[in-house]
Amino acid sequence: MSETWLPSLITETPQEGYELAVKLARKAVGMTQPDEEVRKLLRPVYAANPDSLTFASQVVAINFQTVAAANNYWRD
Amino acid sequence: MSETWLPSLITETPQEGYELAVKLARKAVGMTQPDEEVRKLLRPVYAANPDSLTFASQVVAINFQTVAAANNYWRD
Amino acid sequence: MSETWLPSLITETPQEGYELAVKLARKAVGMTQPDEEVRKLLRPVYAANPDSLTFASQVVAINFQTVAAANNYWRD
Amino acid sequence: MSETWLPSLITETPQEGYELAVKLARKAVGMTQPDEEVRKLLRPVYAANPDSLTFASQVVAINFQTVAAANNYWRD
Amino acid sequence: MSETWLPSLITETPQEGYELAVKLARKAVGMTQPDEEVRKLLRPVYAANPDSLTFASQVVAINFQTVAAANNYWRD
Amino acid sequence: MSETWLPSLITETPQEGYELAVKLARKAVGMTQPDEEVRKLLRPVYAANPDSLTFASQVVAINFQTVAAANNYWRD
Numbered sequence: 001m002s003e004t005w006l007p008s009l010i011t012e013t014p015q016e017g018y019e020l021a022v023k024l025a026r027k028a029v030g031m032t033q034p035d036e037e038v039r040k041l042l043r044p045v046y047a048a049n050p051d052s053l054t055f056a057s058q059v060v061a062i063n064f065q066t067v068a069a070a071n072n073y074w075r076d
Numbered sequence: 077m078s079e080t081w082l083p084s085l086i087t088e089t090p091q092e093g094y095e096l097a098v099k100l101a102r103k104a105v106g107m108t109q110p111d112e113e114v115r116k117l118l119r120p121v122y123a124a125n126p127d128s129l130t131f132a133s134q135v136v137a138i139n140f141q142t143v144a145a146a147n148n149y150w151r152d
Numbered sequence: 153m154s155e156t157w158l159p160s161l162i163t164e165t166p167q168e169g170y171e172l173a174v175k176l177a178r179k180a181v182g183m184t185q186p187d188e189e190v191r192k193l194l195r196p197v198y199a200a201n202p203d204s205l206t207f208a209s210q211v212v213a214i215n216f217q218t219v220a221a222a223n224n225y226w227r228d
Numbered sequence: 229m230s231e232t233w234l235p236s237l238i239t240e241t242p243q244e245g246y247e248l249a250v251k252l253a254r255k256a257v258g259m260t261q262p263d264e265e266v267r268k269l270l271r272p273v274y275a276a277n278p279d280s281l282t283f284a285s286q287v288v289a290i291n292f293q294t295v296a297a298a299n300n301y302w303r304d
Numbered sequence: 305m306s307e308t309w310l311p312s313l314i315t316e317t318p319q320e321g322y323e324l325a326v327k328l329a330r331k332a333v334g335m336t337q338p339d340e341e342v343r344k345l346l347r348p349v350y351a352a353n354p355d356s357l358t359f360a361s362q363v364v365a366i367n368f369q370t371v372a373a374a375n376n377y378w379r380d
Numbered sequence: 381m382s383e384t385w386l387p388s389l390i391t392e393t394p395q396e397g398y399e400l401a402v403k404l405a406r407k408a409v410g411m412t413q414p415d416e417e418v419r420k421l422l423r424p425v426y427a428a429n430p431d432s433l434t435f436a437s438q439v440v441a442i443n444f445q446t447v448a449a450a451n452n453y454w455r456d
Contacts, residue, residue, distance in 0.1 A: 234317070252368070
């Protein structure tokens with residue numbers, strides 16, 4: 001049905017894991033507001049508001065917890 | 077009594093797990109505001125507010141932590 | 153002293169676990185605002201505000217993490 | 229120096245664990261606003277605001293995660 | 305370079321662990337707003353706002369999760 | 381492609397782990413608002429708002445959970 005956008009939580013490096021966390025955070029936004037034009041209009045409002053930026057960072061942090069645990073914190 | 081909507085936290089793929097996380101997030105909204113008409117009226121307000129979108133993404137992220145742990149992060 | 157309302161975190165199914173998470177979320181509200189009449193007055197305000205609904209869903213999600221872990225994610 | 233208010237995270241039952249989570253949530257409030265008179269004045273404002281009530285419930289939920297894990301979810 | 309303020313997450317008692325969680329919460333505030341005079345000016349505003357107090361308690365709760373896990377919940 | 385900014389979650393000490401958590405929190409802000417001039421303009425607004433400071437501390441706390449777990453809480 002829908003295309004595959006999340007084949008795995010495993011990444012090679014912590015940095016790629018962080019980028020996956022960003023992707024996970026944005027995915028839910030796109031699912032709630034599917035209109036890309038609207039999202040583009042909201043972006044400048046959003047990116048100029050400090051609390052909105054912190055909020056974005058928070059959601060990335062929560063997703064990064066998941067991705068990091070999945071990768072056993074890239075300890076090996 | 078109520079119909080079964082959550083038979084299991086186990087999913088085949090991470091992506092299905094993410095979709096389950098979205099479902100879990102929406103379920104509690106529906107339990108607090110059971111009137112679907114009201115929810116439909118709120119949707120456009122909601123979907124045009126950047127912080128509301130981030131907030132929705134956050135709740136998905138929290139639920140995804142649970143689903144991902146349940147599935148042992150789909151490591152195998 | 154007080155009546156027993158939380159004898160166990162163990163539930164038969166994930167869905168019952170989710171319902172327990174909702175109960176846990178509401179319990180703290182009742183402990184902060186014990187007057188049921190006031191809570192009833194607040195309900196319509198609350199249920200018509202999208203962010204309030206998301207917030208309610210978030211607290212359920214956090215409690216569901218606890219209940220799901222307690223039940224070993226109903227894996228068996 | 230200060231009196232002992234948190235000798236242990238272990239409780240007999242889940243319900244006592246939940247009550248300890250409430251205590252942990254309130255403790256930090258008291259440490260930030262030590263004046264009990266001010267806290268009493270704030271209480272009615274707070275208890276009549278739905279989002280404030282949800283917020284209180286959220287902090288209890290986070291503390292309950294800790295207490296529940298400490299008690300191995302009272303599984304035994 | 306910078307002085308040592310966090311030599312360990314291990315504490316003797318849960319209560320000391322809670323106090324460390326408070327310290328961790330305040331540290332990040334000090335790193336974002338290093339001017340102590342400004343922080344002192346903000347304190348009364350902050351301490352008279354119920355949601356701000358709850359927010360402070362929430363950050364302590366999150367840090368306490370970390371400290372409690374580090375100490376294996378002071379089970380032994 | 382992009383430069384390496386997160387080679388590992390492992391740090392020597394808890395304090396370095398906390399500093400890494402701060403870095404993780406700021407990274408997502410920079411990815412959402414890449415214009416450093418804008419971020420500099422927002423900083424004073426942000427740093428004078430108590431709730432914004434608490435919010436910043438919260439995101440550090442979430443990231444510190446991840447880093448601390450990765451380092452097995454620097455127990456050894």
